[in-house]
Amino acid sequence: MNAGALYQRLVRPFLFSLSPEAAHNLAIRNLRTISSLPSVLRQLERFKPPSKPTSVFGLTFPNPIGLAAGFDKNGVAIPAWAALGFGFVEIGTITAKSQPGNPRPRIFRYPEQQALINRLGFNNDGADVVAARLRVLRESGHWPAIPIGVNLGKSKVTPIEDAVGDYLYSFRLLAALADYIVLNVSSPNTPGLRTLQEHDALEQLLAAIHCENEATRKPILLKIAPDLSLAELEQIISACEQHGIAGIIATNTTLDHSDIPPSRDQTGGLSGRPLREKSTQFVRVITSRSQLPVIASGGITDAASAREKLEAGAQLLQVYTGYVYRGPALLREIAEGL
Numbered sequence: 001m002n003a004g005a006l007y008q009r010l011v012r013p014f015l016f017s018l019s020p021e022a023a024h025n026l027a028i029r030n031l032r033t034i035s036s037l038p039s040v041l042r043q044l045e046r047f048k049p050p051s052k053p054t055s056v057f058g059l060t061f062p063n064p065i066g067l068a069a070g071f072d073k074n075g076v077a078i079p080a081w082a083a084l085g086f087g088f089v090e091i092g093t094i095t096a097k098s099q100p101g102n103p104r105p106r107i108f109r110y111p112e113q114q115a116l117i118n119r120l121g122f123n124n125d126g127a128d129v130v131a132a133r134l135r136v137l138r139e140s141g142h143w144p145a146i147p148i149g150v151n152l153g154k155s156k157v158t159p160i161e162d163a164v165g166d167y168l169y170s171f172r173l174l175a176a177l178a179d180y181i182v183l184n185v186s187s188p189n190t191p192g193l194r195t196l197q198e199h200d201a202l203e204q205l206l207a208a209i210h211c212e213n214e215a216t217r218k219p220i221l222l223k224i225a226p227d228l229s230l231a232e233l234e235q236i237i238s239a240c241e242q243h244g245i246a247g248i249i250a251t252n253t254t255l256d257h258s259d260i261p262p263s264r265d266q267t268g269g270l271s272g273r274p275l276r277e278k279s280t281q282f283v284r285v286i287t288s289r290s291q292l293p294v295i296a297s298g299g300i301t302d303a304a305s306a307r308e309k310l311e312a313g314a315q316l317l318q319v320y321t322g323y324v325y326r327g328p329a330l331l332r333e334i335a336e337g338l
């Protein structure tokens, strides 16, 4: 049985017999353990797609397919993701203060739609703990040869008017350890977070981070929501250009649940196949109006949806929900179809 069939016939049915969050935690626990076992890491490399290097915002990526934020929020399994063949990994969202997130259940599967809804609410260990973990990994010599991004958000207890200070706290701890930093202003599960995409708030945040980045000079990316109007999107693109943003991640999850049967709907952000077209449209708009590199995220579940993003102008891709449904063979399938 090949790796793809093994996942579809054995691993996925087992994982899907557990609750979505229990399955996720089990996968992360195993990958965390494997991360310190070089002989097992070598076994994972059988999933690795062929190398197809590309350079974007000054970094070299062995292939353009990355792991999207939220899968390994605390950066506990970085060597395993690299062994599985990801061209880059984005950890986080990390907030200044550690926090438990929203009450469970908070992840929901929609297999017919190849979709998920989540309202996790940035459950994470906090910037201090994650910075210490990354420092240990760097010093251990096991830091992988792929770019590692760190995605930052706002702590729930911090009032929205103090958001800049919250991002700055995490930035100061994590920027030097990361290859790139993402400002996440687009998760729907932290009250008020998306208001940071509005003109004045965004200008303030981008200016403060730009100034702080004088010393570290890391590529800073902005991750945006797919629920913005065209006018809002255009305003965000100009703000990014003015404040030295290196690229845009388009997009986060959506609040448009029209593809989900109302009787099964849940509060939260929808990801996976129903998000595909909307996020591709965003990639197209950004790349038609700006030279800013775009990382496409949203509904990449096979080679065709990956190609669609690149044809829309994206330079890099990220997967989350597609990986849950398709497993590690997805990377090779995408890479071979490019």
Ligand SMILES: Cc1cc2nc3c(=O)[nH]c(=O)nc-3n(C[C@H](O)[C@H](O)[C@H](O)COP(=O)(O)O)c2cc1C
Pocket (backbone or CB within 6 Å): 068, 069, 070, 071, 073, 092, 093, 107, 116, 118, 120, 122, 151, 184, 187, 223, 251, 252, 253, 270, 271, 272, 273, 275, 297, 298, 299, 300, 318, 319, 320, 321, 322
């Ligand atoms: C369970 C879950 C948790 C997520 N957590 C985060 C997060 O912490 N930060 C973030 O920027 N995006 C988060 N996302 C959004 C993904 O990174 C991605 O942008 C989105 O799901 C669209 O890609 P997909 O259709 O391939 O899943 C999460 C998505 C899921 C499904």
